[in-house]
Amino acid sequence: MPWRKVLYEDQGYPDNYVDSSFLEQMQKNLNTRSYDYWNTVYESGAVTDHISATCLFVVTFVYLEAGVLSPKLLILLTVASCFLGYIAYAACAVHLGETVQKSHLWIVIRSAVVFLLFTFSLSPILYTLTESVSTDTIYAMTVFMFLGNILVFDYGTTAAIVSESMSFNLAMFGSMCLASRLTTVLHTFSIVSFAVEVFALWPELRRKVQATHRGCKMGVSCGSVLASVYALWTVSTVAAVLLGSVHFVVTFLCPRWLIQLQPYKNNIQGPWDEVNIVDKMEVRKML
Amino acid sequence: MVHHVCMVSDFFFPNTGGVESHIYQLSQCLLQRGHKVVVITHAYGRRTGVRYLTNNLKVYYLPLLVAYNQCILPTLFATLPIVRYILLRERITIVHGHSAFSALAHEAMFHASTMGISTVFTDHSLFGFADASSIITNKILKFSLADVQHVICVSHTSKENTVLRAALSPHKVYVVPNAVDSTVFTPDPSQQRSDRVTVVVMSRLVYRKGIDLLAGIIPELCGRHPDVHFLIGGDGPKRILLEEVREQYQLHDRVQLLGSVSHEDVRDILVQGDIFLNTSLTEAFCIAIVEAESCGLQVVSTRIGGVPEVLPDELIYLAEPSVASLLVALETAVDDKRRGWTISPRERHERISTMYTWQDVARRTETVYDATAELPSSSLADRIYRYSHSGSGWLLFVLLLVLGNYLFWQLLEILVPRRNIELVPSQVAKSPRREPT
Numbered sequence: 136m137p138w139r140k141v142l143y144e145d146q147g148y149p150d151n152y153v154d155s156s157f158l159e160q161m162q163k164n165l166n167t168r169s170y171d172y173w174n175t176v177y178e179s180g181a182v183t184d185h186i187s188a189t190c191l192f193v194v195t196f197v198y199l200e201a202g203v204l205s206p207k208l209l210i211l212l213t214v215a216s217c218f219l220g221y222i223a224y225a226a227c228a229v230h231l232g233e234t235v236q237k238s239h240l241w242i243v244i245r246s247a248v249v250f251l252l253f254t255f256s257l258s259p260i261l262y263t264l265t266e267s268v269s270t271d272t273i274y275a276m277t278v279f280m281f282l283g284n285i286l287v288f289d290y291g292t293t294a295a296i297v298s299e300s301m302s303f304n305l306a307m308f309g310s311m312c313l314a315s316r317l318t319t320v321l322h323t324f325s326i327v328s329f330a331v332e333v334f335a336l337w338p339e340l341r342r343k344v345q346a347t348h349r350g351c352k353m354g355v356s357c358g359s360v361l362a363s364v365y366a367l368w369t370v371s372t373v374a375a376v377l378l379g380s381v382h383f384v385v386t387f388l389c390p391r392w393l394i395q396l397q398p399y400k401n402n403i404q405g406p407w408d409e410v411n412i413v414d415k416m417e418v419r420k421m422l
Numbered sequence: 423m424v425h426h427v428c429m430v431s432d433f434f435f436p437n438t439g440g441v442e443s444h445i446y447q448l449s450q451c452l453l454q455r456g457h458k459v460v461v462i463t464h465a466y467g468r469r470t471g472v473r474y475l476t477n478n479l480k481v482y483y484l485p486l487l488v489a490y491n492q493c494i495l496p497t498l499f500a501t502l503p504i505v506r507y508i509l510l511r512e513r514i515t516i517v518h519g520h521s522a523f524s525a526l527a528h529e530a531m532f533h534a535s536t537m538g539i540s541t542v543f544t545d546h547s548l549f550g551f552a553d554a555s556s557i558i559t560n561k562i563l564k565f566s567l568a569d570v571q572h573v574i575c576v577s578h579t580s581k582e583n584t585v586l587r588a589a590l591s592p593h594k595v596y597v598v599p600n601a602v603d604s605t606v607f608t609p610d611p612s613q614q615r616s617d618r619v620t621v622v623v624m625s626r627l628v629y630r631k632g633i634d635l636l637a638g639i640i641p642e643l644c645g646r647h648p649d650v651h652f653l654i655g656g657d658g659p660k661r662i663l664l665e666e667v668r669e670q671y672q673l674h675d676r677v678q679l680l681g682s683v684s685h686e687d688v689r690d691i692l693v694q695g696d697i698f699l700n701t702s703l704t705e706a707f708c709i710a711i712v713e714a715e716s717c718g719l720q721v722v723s724t725r726i727g728g729v730p731e732v733l734p735d736e737l738i739y740l741a742e743p744s745v746a747s748l749l750v751a752l753e754t755a756v757d758d759k760r761r762g763w764t765i766s767p768r769e770r771h772e773r774i775s776t777m778y779t780w781q782d783v784a785r786r787t788e789t790v791y792d793a794t795a796e797l798p799s800s801s802l803a804d805r806i807y808r809y810s811h812s813g814s815g816w817l818l819f820v821l822l823l824v825l826g827n828y829l830f831w832q833l834l835e836i837l838v839p840r841r842n843i844e845l846v847p848s849q850v851a852k853s854p855r856r857e858p859t
Contacts, residue, residue, distance in 0.1 A: 140578045140730075140731055141731050141734070142577060142578070142597070142599040142707075142728075142731045142732055143731075143732065143733060143734050143777050143778075144734075144777075149789075150596040150597050150598055150786055150789065150790070151572075151592075151593055151594070151595060151596045151597075153592040153593060157582065157592060158582050158585075158586070160582075161582070161586070402551070402552070403551055403586065405579075405582065405583070405586075406579050406582075406726070406727060406728075407548040407549070407550070407579055407580070407582065407583035407704070407706075407727060408548075408550050408704070409550060409630060409703045409704040410703050410704065410724070410726050410743045411703075411743075412632070412634055412635055412703070412743055412744065413742065413743060413744035413747075414638075414744045414745050414746060
């Protein structure tokens with residue numbers, strides 16, 4: 136009688152018997168995906184976009200501190216780009232077949248006004264919040280905050296490290312640090328509102344625009360890479376070259392690396408694994 | 423052949439659970455078969471020193487520091503003096519460690535190997551390979567099991583898992599299932615209510631036990647069948663989820679949450695039900711379904727881990743781990759119950775009482791001990807060779823541990839010589855040794 140994988144009866148085989156079906160149910164590398172190089176390069180745009188936006192923010196701060204850019208102009212630019220951005224956002228939403236309600240516009244305007252008022256009234260506090268900390272410490276802290284922000288930012292994957300609120304908080308803390316190095320309350324207000332635009336609104340708009348068309352995504356990515364490198368060039372040549380090489384590595388070398396590492400994957404699955412609940416979402420819906 | 427066995431685990435009475443009762447029952451049956459058995463565990467509160475349980479089962483409660491989850495703080499070398507003393511005093515020939523989580527079991531087996539005493543290890547649980555904690559535990563297991571003579575697993579799935587995790591030869595690994603004390607888990611049809619169908623759930627209320635699935639099942643099944651009631655024993659972080667469901671669907675009169683149930687009350691709750699539901703997401707053997715079956719209940723379970731091996735098809739309704747599939751299985755069970763197409767509780771009990779007995783477990787474990795005793799004892803060179811091929815990483819570090827322990831042992835042989843250790847007089851077994859049936 137052939138051996139069966141059961142415990143409830145004595146089959147006459149010794150207890151350490153190893154059947155030919157041993158480990159038959161083991162599966163290897165089930166979830167391995169094969170990546171296409173150019174597709175990965177194209178998708179890496181999500182990372183370069185965010186690095187570019189962060190760099191543009193830092194350059195804006197440098198200009199503001201040097202007095203090249205007046206805070207009033209920055210506020211004007213922020214508000215104007217907010218309006219234009221919202222129109223673009225709505226247009227993209229319509230293009231993607233989503234319905235945009237008029238009430239939505241009203242909610243957006245209301246929260247924008249509330250936010251601006253709050254920031255304006257809190258600016259005197261924000262402005263002196265980290266004043267007593269030495270400038271070196273502030274810069275070091277800012278660098279770490281922005282690096283952390285880039286690390287945990289939601290690039291559209293479901294990794295455990297991703298946390299949208301964490302990345303936004305890190306970015307805001309970094310901008311608060313920078314804000315305390317500026318000279319007036321108006322400066323602080325302008326940089327904080329600009330920070331919200333860059334770290335909260337721009338990623339939303341960017342995702343929407345990029346969802347419409349493949350060309351749009353490439354256009355936005357290339358545009359922001361060029362803009363960030365150029366903006367940094369006007370401040371420091373070395374930094375610009377460094378940023379350019381970072382963009383090159385992220386766009387072209389990292390995808391190559393990812394693909395080269397795939398054969399090293401050794402992932403085994405079998406009946407001993409904790410199973411995933413198949414209709415988990417339906418269970419959630421019922422509650 | 424009479425063996426002097428030393429069971430070692432962090433988990434033992436007064437703690438309760440699967441591993442604890444396994445060690446106790448196995449020791450009792452081995453004593454009955456004429457072997458000499460002692461148990462080593464760590465001190466539980468004021469319970470420290472030597473105690474005797476039923477049939478003179480001697481238990482050493484060692485005064486060691488408990489670090490986490492009832493496990494001792496792993497120090498590797500620090501337990502050698504006391505473990506060596508006990509092993510010599512009791513003239514132990516086989517050290518039998520239980521549970522991969524138990525640091526004390528791993529340390530005692532390591533010391534026994536150093537002293538040239540044979541070791542056997544029983545693995546009670548399944549592990550994955552993907553998350554950080556499994557990777558670390560698997561590394562430790564690889565190191566620990568490199569020098570163990572034989573390993574016992576509770577199901578075939580568990581064996582496959584252990585062989586992969588510890589990189590062992592499958593011929594070294596035996597499968598000996600768990601058992602139930604069928605004199606305790608007896609059916610009592612008078613407790614069942616004829617006007618309703620009661621579904622019993624008995625498990626810790628945690629994610630791994632599939633309580634999220636249960637939360638999806640309860641409102642659906644109660645909605646479709648007005649006579650279905652739920653009786654849920656156990657406690658845990660997911661209890662709040664079940665309470666929410668009960669609240670939202672106004673099922674207070676039909677879903678009873680009992681909270682944590684002590685082991686001796688389990689049987690009295692089981693017999694109140696008609697159907698036992700197990701929604702676990704991972705399980706090496708699942709003793710709960712066997713206990714329920716022994717109490718005469720119909721059993722519905724998810725098809726996971728070792729569960730499909732445990733009961734023959736006519737005694738269990740298996741389903742995929744989804745709400746939809748479990749509902750189908752439950753409704754089939756309810757339907758069969760109404761039409762009277764079920765096997766009687768008495769017959770279920772009879773079948774289980776011959777299927778899984780502790781006497782059988784003891785007999786099969788004895789075979790493993792016999793096989794272990796026949797193996798030639800290994801020299802230090804053999805051991806180093808085995809460790810260096812176990813793939814547990816950091817060869818130099820591993821060698822340092824093995825040699826360090828060996829030298830420490832040699833030092834103890836000089837400081838506390840064997841001849842000064844008083845031996846325990848061997849007790850003459852009161853009842854003659856039973857022959858295998």
